[in-house]
Amino acid sequence: MSDLPELRLRELASDLDEAFVLRLAPLFADFELPAWRQRQTCVRGVRAALTERMEQAGHEACLLIAENMQGVTIGFLSLSLTRDYFSGQRQAHLNELAVAPEHQRQGYGRALLREAERWAGLRNCRALSLNVFPGNEAARRLYAGAGYQVDLLRLARPL
Numbered sequence: 748m749s750d751l752p753e754l755r756l757r758e759l760a761s762d763l764d765e766a767f768v769l770r771l772a773p774l775f776a777d778f779e780l781p782a783w784r785q786r787q788t789c790v791r792g793v794r795a796a797l798t799e800r801m802e803q804a805g806h807e808a809c810l811l812i813a814e815n816m817q818g819v820t821i822g823f824l825s826l827s828l829t830r831d832y833f834s835g836q837r838q839a840h841l842n843e844l845a846v847a848p849e850h851q852r853q854g855y856g857r858a859l860l861r862e863a864e865r866w867a868g869l870r871n872c873r874a875l876s877l878n879v880f881p882g883n884e885a886a887r888r889l890y891a892g893a894g895y896q897v898d899l900l901r902l903a904r905p906l
Contacts, residue, residue, distance in 0.1 A: 754859065754862060811862075825841070831874065834873075856889050878901070
């Protein structure tokens with residue numbers, strides 16, 4: 748028996764779902780960002796990416812709403828199918844995972860990550876990849892605790 752809370756995942760069903768997803772966009776920049784990153788620019792970029800993902804969800808990608816067993820919307824995740832750059836093997840990429848602030852620190856992040864892995868496994872993926880800012884300590888702890896390790900480091904220099 749798992750110590751994680753139970754979740755139900757479903758596709759977006761209404762404008763309220765879309766508003767919920769977009770309301771969580773600031774969470775993706777609510778930590779120390781690299782010096783050249785502007786918080787508002789990051790939030791705008793996340794909102795634009797989420798809007799595009801909501802419009803393009805289908806066989807190769809999904810954006811799923813997470814509800815607790817009482818039917819309360821607690822978060823969402825977005826995944827897409829891709830290929831490993833080196834091996835060409837099928838893998839999944841976790842584009843976004845978010846838990847509403849009022850539901851954080853209750854195990855829902857771990858439960859959503861478990862569901863992302865299940866989604867990838869059902870599609871015969873060999874790995875699940877993700878990106879995380881160095882300053883997002885909470886997310887990094889979540890992923891490290893679930894066994895995720897650094898695969899590649901992305902470096903940048905503003906010009």
